Amino acid sequence: MDPRTSAQNVIHCDLCETVKVQMHCDTCLVNLCKACVGEHISAGDESKDHKVVKYQSRNSTPIYPECTSHEKERCEMFCRKCDISVCASCLSSDQHISNKLSKILEVLDEKKDKINKYKTDLNENVNPKYLEMASNVQNKISELEKEYGELLTSITKQGEVLQREIDKLVNKLKNQIDKIKSSQLQTLQKILDEINRKMIDIKQEINLLDIAKDSNDISKIINLRSTVDQHKIFPQIPVLSAPKFTPKAIQEEELCSHFGDLSLIPLKSKEHGNIIKTTKNKRIISSPPLVKERLLKVNAPQKKLRNEPELFDQRIYHFGYLRRVAWLSDEKIWTCDNSCTMTLYSINQGSPLKSIRTRTINSLPSDIAVTKSGELVYTDICERTVNIVKNENKEEVIRLNNWKPLGICSTSSGDLLVTMESDDNKQSKVVRYSDSTEKQSIQFVYKGTPLYSSDGSDKLICENRNLDICVADSGAKAIVVVNQFGKLRFKYSGHTPAPWNRTLNPRGITTDSQSNILTTDYDNNCVHIIDQNGRFLQFLEFGFYALGGLCTNSDDYLFLISWKYFFSLSSSLEKIKYLH
Structure with missing residues (x-):
């Protein structure tokens, strides 16, 4: 127990610790009995002017601040212009003579x-x-x-x-x-x-x-x-x-339509008067930009598939192994081959307009895409980066640690979707980026069950008109489609009989204005066309030609990379009309 206090919490002298407190030093903030006052003053700092008062009148004596410029001086005035306390020596120096001064007690x-x-x-x-x-x-x-x-x-x-x-x-x-x-x-x-x-x-x-x-x-x-x-x-x-008895395949959407749906309520923040202003880190849940515009396009007049696709003479020949293709405008299209070069071609002339090399030598672009503003983006698997080309200058947008970027696409909202695989080839996922900030990660179906294969294979990606995220997973031999929230909608593993009766091996993916999904099948030398719900619609067969990347333009023309098995040193980019 503290000897200065009793059971009744009586306060005792800070020096003798036995007698009940009677006095108080306002200068040193010490409690004293009358007998200890003299000892406190004589034993204390002689430079201090001890203000000893009755205990009931403690804290009544103002303690003037020490001057920062003159040692052992106390300040009794305040310079309002300099916003500092000043002592008599400061005033005699004429430093504050023209300033407005006030007594420090007034302040x-x-x-x-x-x-x-x-x-x-x-x-x-x-x-x-x-x-x-x-x-x-x-x-x-x-x-x-x-x-x-x-x-x-x-x-x-x-x-x-x-x-x-x-x-x-x-x-x-x-x-x-x-x-x-x-x-x-x-x-x-x-x-x-x-x-x-x-x-x-x-x-x-x-x-x-x-x-x-x-x-x-x-x-x-x-x-x-x-x-x-x-x-x-x-x-x-x-x-x-x-x-x-023929069991019917139960689609999750059909089951939900009978069972019921959860309706998500947008998050709103309520401000209370003028106390809280959430101007930073404010997150508003709303539909992504251009969703309404895209929905209008979905509701556009329906186009039917042609029985026989039409091949145009506007064909681009390339010496080398073309791999990826990305549409830029009505006359321009980006490609990349098995070197570190990305080439912009003129569709009408069939000639290259310019070439861009990756940021580092021998870095192979894994995939390319064009943003809403018309800029080329590409993934660099060696450097583990996503890069953007602005005025022929290459800038690093995203750098990954322990992950390798594979496929990439630009969404209707201006985000980037990137497929990636861990360095140990044990995990794969899709990540959504806004600028360089990760907004969403899609990896599992349910409780750790992976959505995508993890074997170092290609995983190309695109966004459909209904905002579904479609991945051509060659390791899984399937097209994996999730909705915009990352929930699995379906997996498409091919249609029987296939032209060469082989398992689906997807090497490219794109969509059109009808929300159809198109994927190239490397092993069957064909393009599969399925609707937005995974229902098979049609094959586009190409005989002995192997197929690579593909894309569509705003008029639903298909641009498709092809090459012959025995002449793989050269490839061509075909223009095809497959819709009425």
């Missing part, structure tokens, strides 16, 4: 008035508002807990309703099967009973024939009439079999 009173106003404002305005906000947030937490509980209960009940309907449907089918089974078994049992009766009749007739054969009665033998011919009329046995 002290002003400051105390402001402190009282601040305190009053905090107590009467600010703190009550925070208390109100805290109460509102706590109430909202309770409301949300209740709402989410009701939501889960509603979903559970809907699941029970759906389960009961499924049970009813299953029981109905079982009853139908039981009736069909019973009817068929009765039919067969009747035929079996008739066969058994016939066999008894035949046995009896055989006995009669044996008796007649051994009889000497000529009259009986002559009058005997056999029914063998009647027994040769065999009963007809129907060919019966159990009904066949």
